[in-house]
Amino acid sequence: MSKGTHRVAVVGGDGIGPEVTAEALKVIAAAGVSLDITSFDLGGARYLRDGEILSDSTLAELRMHDAILLGAVGTPDVPPGVIERGLLLKMRFELDLYINQRPFKGTAPGHTAPHDFVVVRENTEGPYVGEGGVLRKGTPHEVATQGSVNTARGVERCVRYAFELAASRQRKHLTLVHKTNVLTFAGDLWQRTLNQVAEDFPQVGTAYNHVDAACIYFVQDPHRYDVIVTDNLFGDILTDLGGAVSGGIGVASSANLNPARTGPSMFEPVHGSAPDIVGTGKANPVAAILSAAHMLEFLGESGAATRLRSACDAPVTGTTSQIGDEIAKRVAK
Secondary structure, three states, rough: OOOOOOEEEEEEEEHHHHHHHHHHHHHHEEEEEEEEEEOOOHHHHHHHOOOOOOOOOHHHHHOOOEEEEEEEEOOOOOOOOOOHHHHHHHHHHHHHOEEEEEEEEEOOOOOOOOOEEEEEEEOEEEHHHHHHHEEOOOOOOEEEOOOEOEEEEEHHHHHHHHHHHHHOOOOOEEEEOOOOOOOOOHHHHHHHHHHHHHOOOOOOOEEEEEEHHHHHHHHHHHHOOOOOOOOOOHHHHHHHHHHOOOOOOOHHHHEEEEOOOOOEEEEEEEOOOOOOOOOOOOOOOOOHHHHHHHHHHHHHOHHHHHHHHHHOOOOOOOOHHHHHHHHHHHHHO
């Protein structure tokens, strides 16, 4: 039974974003969850049309919602970084979406047993804050710097969230992934913080992997992982690899969370806008549907979230809308 009506901002965005988002909303309706939807025209197409990326007034409107469901943003006609920094990163920073959570279930190539692990990525610090600059650009003496910002508060709240998640799971294990042997300042902060927070969670076992080793283990031995916690950049890279060994990027979902609930959290598939297949019916909506399941769980609709996830377990073939129809039928049963 639905727990009332939830106010959800929907950003279909660019490319296949509106297509997969429509299927996610279709499946949510089949689950009997009531949404009060406000659609927002944001993304690369909007920027090309009138120069709008994300105004302060639009951001204020987004804050009035319980959650944000995002399809995909970005077009080849917009220079790299404009939409990413002006829209996606701005929402993460301004709404304090400091946790990026991505689950991975599947059977990696060369394996017979399925794996089930979660990556918890710090989402508002690291190299993505934009600290740095360029000197003598375009000359043989150009200097470009890009700093990685790690704060005690930011690291601690991310690590604590990961411990809480690990404590709620059957295996109760947490692995820190970093590069402490080279990034000795940031890596030391992460390792010391993990050691300190671990004292509050004696039931959770811990381990450490260098990020390069983790890339190997994701392919060779993904079953070793339960919950992984890592910084913004390493998490960005690892989670794409996680998608590749878990059925493909077309089924990779994510949640950008504000666990303190001081603003709406944002839920999105990670496959991008895929402009080359727009309108062909080839877009896989499963990642968007699984992202919607994250959203429902965060909104307190755990029963509906479980039904969405279960409905996506068995493979579905067909066009984008046919896949959405079949999953909606499974959810409605």
